[in-house]
Amino acid sequence: MNTAAAQVREPRTTSRRRKMPAAGPLIGFVVLLAVTVAMLAPLWFMVSTSLKTTKEMLAFPPTFIPETFAWSNFKELFTNSDIKFGQQYANSLIVAVFSVLGTVISSSLVAFGFARYRARGSGLLFLLMLSTMMLPYPAIMIPQFLLFTNIGLHDSLLPLILPNFFGSAYIIFLLKQFFSTMPNELYDAGRIDGSNEFRLFWNLTLPLAGPALATVSIFTFIWSWNDLLTPVLYLDSQENFTLPIGMAAMMSSKFRLAPWNLLMAAALLSSLPIITLFAVAQRRFVEGIVLTGIK
Amino acid sequence: MNKKWLTAATGFALVTVVAGTACSSGSGDGGSKTVTITHYTIDSPDRTFVEKLIPDFEAKHPNIKIKVTKAPYEQFDSKLQSAIAGKKAPDVTSHWGYGGFMEYYNKGMLMDLTQLLQDDGFSAGDYNIPENVMDIYKVDGKTYGIPLNSYVTVMLYNKDLFDKAGLTYPPTDYEDKSWTFDKMVDYAKKMTVHSNNLAEAQYGVDFGWGERDQRVQYFGADVYSEDTWTNGGKPSKVNLDQPAVIDAYKKIYGLIHDQKVAPTPAFSKSVSGQFGDPFLSGKIGMSVVGSWSLAASSEFNFKVGVAAVPQGPNPNVRSVLYVDPLFILKDSKHPKEALEWIKYLITTEVQEKSIELSGGNPPVNQKAAEKYYGSFEGIEPAQIKQVYDGAYKYGFESYNHLIDNYSQINELFINELGPVENGDKKPEEVLPTIQEKLTKLLERFRQSK
Structure with a gap:
C-alpha cells in the first residue's frame, strides 16, 4: 500500500519540481513584457500621431489607432x-x-x-x-x-x-x-x-x-x-x-x-x-x- | 624642420587672409550698385511669409535686394547675438525671441531712427498708424522701432460648452459694465466639472492675462515702481510686499486652488502637452489669451466665440497690447534702404495682403485692420472690431517690451511661482522670496551697467 502510494506520489513531486522553475521565467516574462510595453508606448504614439489628420490630432481623449490613416502626412513632408x-x-x-x-x-x-x-x-x-x-x-x-x-x-x-x-x-x-x-x-x-x-x-x-x-x-x-x-x-x-x-x-x-x-x-x-x-x-x-x- | 613649419604657417595665414578679403570685397562691390538688406525672423509661416513679398518689392526697388534669414523661436536670440558679434548682423529684425525691446535698446543694438525718419519725411499717419502706438517704441523722444503688427488680449470662449451649460454668450463691448470678473467666475463655476476621469473633467476659465508679473495689473496693482515706464525699463523698487499685489496673486491663483474653476498645470499638460494651450482640447469654457490664438480658430474641434475681457478691479487696464515693431540694427550699413523695406511692409496694400499670407497677423495699419476683422470663419467681423477697439482703449503695452533684461526676470517668476501654480505653496509664502531675489537681480543689472 505504502509503496503503491509512494509510486502514485512520485510523479506528482516531479511535476511540482517541473512547475517550480517555470514560475520564475513566467514572472520575468510578464515584467519584461510590461516594461517593453511602457518603453514602446511613446514610439507607438509617435507612429499613431504621424498618421492622424489635424482634427484627430487635437481630439480628446486621444485615439490610439487613427480612424483614417493619413499617409499624406509623409507625402506632405517631401512635397x-x-x-x-x-x-x-x-x-x-x-x-x-x-x-x-x-x-x-x-x-x-x-x-x-x-x-x-x-x-x-x-x-x-x-x-x-x-x-x-x-x-x-x-x-x-x-x-x-x-x-x-x-x-x-x-x-x-x-x-x-x-x-x-x-x-x-x-x-x-x-x-x-x-x-x-x-x-x-x-x-x-x-x-x-x-x-x-x-x-x-x-x-x-x-x-x-x-x-x-x-x-x-x-x-x-x-x-x-x-x-x-x-x-x-x-x-x-x-x-x-x-x-x-x-x-x-x-x-x-x-x-x-x-x-x-x-x-x-x-x-x-x-x-x-x-x-x-x-x-x-x-x-x-x-x-x-x-x-x-x-x- | 623649423623652416618647413614656418612656410606651412605662412601659407595657411595667407590662405586665410585671401579668403577673408575675398569675402568682404565681394559684398563691398555689391554695395555700390545693388544693396542687399537682410531681414532676420523666426522660422514660422506667420513670419517667413515676407519671402513671398520680395519679388514685388524688388520689382519696385531695383537697387535693393532682400535676403531673409531665419532661426527657430528658441534659438532666435543666440543666432542674433552671435551674428552681431561676428559682424554679420542683419539689417532689419524685431524682438521675436525671448528678449524684448528694452533689452535690445539697453544693449545698444538698435539704431536711432529719428533723423532717418525726419530726412525721409516719414509720417505715421500716412500708414494709418495711431500716434500712441508709434510712441511705444520711443525713448526720450527718439524713435527706435516702427510698429508692424498689433496683438491684444482677448477672451475666447467655447460656444459648445456655453450652450451645454445654458449660459448666454459674453459681450464684445468693453463698455458693457455688467460683464465683470466676478460674473466670469460665476459662469466658470457653472461650466466646471470636477472628475478624476480626464475625459469628463472640464474647467470654466483659463486666465492667461499677460505674463505672471504683469497679471496683477488687471487687479489694480503693479509689481514695479512707477519710474519703470519712464526711465528705460529699470524698476527702482519692487512691490511684491505690498498688500495690493499679494491680494492680486491670491485672486489669480485662487481661481485654480480655491474656486477650482481654472485648470491646474497638471491638467493642462495632460490634455495639451508641455507647451500646448488647453483651450484647444475643448475642455475649457473661457480663455483669456493673446489674439494670436485666433489665427488657429478654424482648426478648433468646437465653435469658438470672441468676447471682451471682463471689467476687473482696475478700470483703466483690461488688455495687454503686444505691438510688434521692426528695428534697424545699429550695425546696418544701409539704413535708408532698410527703411524703404519697412515702409513697404506697412503700406495698406501690403498689410492687407499679409493678413492672408501670414494666416491672420493683425496689421498695425488701421485701414488694413478692417480687412483683418473679417478674416475669421464663424466670427462676426463687427465683433472682432469691437473687441479690438476696446482692447486698444483699455490696453497697456506688454511688460516684455518695456522692461530691461525681461527674459531673466520672467524666468524668475516662472520658476518661483511654479509651486503656487501646482498648489504646493500659497502665494504669500513665495512672494517674499521673489521680492528678495528680484531686488538682488535688479541690483546686479544696475551694477553691470
Whole structure:
C-alpha cells in the first residue's frame, strides 16, 4: 500500500519540481513584457500621431489607432515647399557621415599615439587635452563663429564638419583606454613581421578595435544628428538647413498650432538612420567581442 | 624642420587672409550698385511669409535686394547675438525671441531712427498708424522701432460648452459694465466639472492675462515702481510686499486652488502637452489669451466665440497690447534702404495682403485692420472690431517690451511661482522670496551697467 502510494506520489513531486522553475521565467516574462510595453508606448504614439489628420490630432481623449490613416502626412513632408524635408535630411546625413569619419580618423590616430608611445610630457599633454572637455560649447561659440566667418565658410556645412577632423577629447579618451589594453606582444610580433608604425595602427589596432569604433561612431553620429545650436548659428539659407532646424521650426510659432502629425512623421523618419546604425554597429560590436576573445 | 613649419604657417595665414578679403570685397562691390538688406525672423509661416513679398518689392526697388534669414523661436536670440558679434548682423529684425525691446535698446543694438525718419519725411499717419502706438517704441523722444503688427488680449470662449451649460454668450463691448470678473467666475463655476476621469473633467476659465508679473495689473496693482515706464525699463523698487499685489496673486491663483474653476498645470499638460494651450482640447469654457490664438480658430474641434475681457478691479487696464515693431540694427550699413523695406511692409496694400499670407497677423495699419476683422470663419467681423477697439482703449503695452533684461526676470517668476501654480505653496509664502531675489537681480543689472 505504502509503496503503491509512494509510486502514485512520485510523479506528482516531479511535476511540482517541473512547475517550480517555470514560475520564475513566467514572472520575468510578464515584467519584461510590461516594461517593453511602457518603453514602446511613446514610439507607438509617435507612429499613431504621424498618421492622424489635424482634427484627430487635437481630439480628446486621444485615439490610439487613427480612424483614417493619413499617409499624406509623409507625402506632405517631401512635397510642401515650406518644409523642404528631403533637402534637410540629405544635409543632416552629409554632416553626420563626414563628422563620424573625421572624428574616428583623427581621434583614433591621436589616441593611438597617447596609448602606445611614451614621450616626455605626454602625460601632461593628455591632461591638457582632457581639460578642454571642461570648456562648454557656448564658451567657444563666438570665437569659433568669428574664425569660420572670417575664412568665408559662413552659411555652408563645412563649419559643422571641419572641427571633427581635429579630434574630440572625449572620444580620444575612450579610444586611448581601449588601445592601452592591447598586449605589447601583438605589436612586437607585428614589428618582427616588418610592419611600420602606421601599419601597426591601420592593419592591427583598428581591426581589433571594432567595439570601441562602433561605440564612438554611434556617439558621434547621434551628437551630430541631434545638434541644433551649431547649425542654427552658421546656416542662413534654407537649402543648407539640417533636420533639427527644420523640426524646431515646425514648433517655433507661438501664433499657430504646431503640426504635431507632420512633426511625428518627421521624427519617425529621422530616427531611422540611428536605428539602422545601431543595428549595423551592434553586429560589429559582437564581432569585435569575438575577435578580442580569440586573441 | 623649423623652416618647413614656418612656410606651412605662412601659407595657411595667407590662405586665410585671401579668403577673408575675398569675402568682404565681394559684398563691398555689391554695395555700390545693388544693396542687399537682410531681414532676420523666426522660422514660422506667420513670419517667413515676407519671402513671398520680395519679388514685388524688388520689382519696385531695383537697387535693393532682400535676403531673409531665419532661426527657430528658441534659438532666435543666440543666432542674433552671435551674428552681431561676428559682424554679420542683419539689417532689419524685431524682438521675436525671448528678449524684448528694452533689452535690445539697453544693449545698444538698435539704431536711432529719428533723423532717418525726419530726412525721409516719414509720417505715421500716412500708414494709418495711431500716434500712441508709434510712441511705444520711443525713448526720450527718439524713435527706435516702427510698429508692424498689433496683438491684444482677448477672451475666447467655447460656444459648445456655453450652450451645454445654458449660459448666454459674453459681450464684445468693453463698455458693457455688467460683464465683470466676478460674473466670469460665476459662469466658470457653472461650466466646471470636477472628475478624476480626464475625459469628463472640464474647467470654466483659463486666465492667461499677460505674463505672471504683469497679471496683477488687471487687479489694480503693479509689481514695479512707477519710474519703470519712464526711465528705460529699470524698476527702482519692487512691490511684491505690498498688500495690493499679494491680494492680486491670491485672486489669480485662487481661481485654480480655491474656486477650482481654472485648470491646474497638471491638467493642462495632460490634455495639451508641455507647451500646448488647453483651450484647444475643448475642455475649457473661457480663455483669456493673446489674439494670436485666433489665427488657429478654424482648426478648433468646437465653435469658438470672441468676447471682451471682463471689467476687473482696475478700470483703466483690461488688455495687454503686444505691438510688434521692426528695428534697424545699429550695425546696418544701409539704413535708408532698410527703411524703404519697412515702409513697404506697412503700406495698406501690403498689410492687407499679409493678413492672408501670414494666416491672420493683425496689421498695425488701421485701414488694413478692417480687412483683418473679417478674416475669421464663424466670427462676426463687427465683433472682432469691437473687441479690438476696446482692447486698444483699455490696453497697456506688454511688460516684455518695456522692461530691461525681461527674459531673466520672467524666468524668475516662472520658476518661483511654479509651486503656487501646482498648489504646493500659497502665494504669500513665495512672494517674499521673489521680492528678495528680484531686488538682488535688479541690483546686479544696475551694477553691470
